[in-house]
Amino acid sequence: MIDSGAWNGQVNLSWPARLANGDPVPAGNYTVVVEARLGQNTASASQPVRVSHGSVDTLQSLTSLPGYQYLPETEVPPQSWRPLGLAFLYTGGALVGTLGLESSSLGSSSKRELAVVGGAALVTGFVMTLRKPAPRPAAANILYNRLLRDQIARRNQDIAKENVARRQQVQLTLVPLPKASGAGPR
């Protein structure tokens, strides 16, 4: 229902061809029906029309920003001698403690036990030094990527709003159709 009322004489009615939300009606065939009633007498007339849309130049959503690119969120730390250094530190601590706490009256204690475990610690430290370090999260890159994603999301929201406005401003063309062409949406 486009309009309804009591009139006298010639009446001009307009159909904006838009939905309640402001969007244009979908393209297709429609039938315009006019019904008139005077007392017990009724009369009606109909006219099929075709609604077609002009082209809408919408904007594409962004997946990236020109000049900006996502950075890797993990990084492999540079190899360092830290594992071997720590193994030396801990083994050295045990050696110094042992030497410093040996009882003078009991003489020097056996060092083979410390050699076994300290040697294992040093070998482990050496192997860990040679091993490629495990990747670790790159906090700065993670923050950068998050900001970039937020920025792209904001830009896409603006683009979506702009596209809605452009779709609502599409040029509509109504062409009357011969009555025999059949009924479409009313």
Added chain:
Amino acid sequence: MSRAAVGLALLFASPAAPAQRVTAIVGPQFALASYREVASGLRYQGSGFGGALSARYRRLSAEASIVRLTLDPANGSAATSGFTATDVNAWVAYDVATYASVEAGFIRRTADPEFDAQSVGAVRIGARSFYELGPGATVLFRANYLAAPKFSGGGHAGFSIDLGLGLDVRLAGRLHGTAGYTFQRINRKTNPGGTGEIDAPMQATMARVGVGVGF
């Protein structure tokens, strides 16, 4: 698939994510030890077998080990016969920092035959520092004061300390390699027959090397 194959598959399977659950490692160990008592001439060396268990839940961790050692007189020792020692250690630790824990526990070492060497029991109080050398490899250093030591032959000790070096390396999946070194010095003093207090110190070192299965 045979039972052995299933066992190996479980052993080398990667453990589930350890977040917020109890993790434990248990396995057998081979031990080397040396022991000195009273005077430099009374020294023993030997080896033995045992087992170790360690567990962790968040900041709380615990360790226990038991080793049975056969100690024989070392070269040049004045001792005439060896003895068997059973060494039991336990610790409970709480992480107070990323790389440091405070810990408490006990030690009990018994000798068999009983009178061939001193049996000793004491409470451990101390701290340890640990650091991850790399993925799955942790080294630790501990220093414990041995409080209130008791000896089978009587006496007391004003100064007793235990130093330790530990290593845990994940070799493959659930399989870990473990190693531990301990050095103990106990300044025992005794008063045999009431004739006056004499020094009877004890000094022991032990290395434990083994494998463990992580859960």
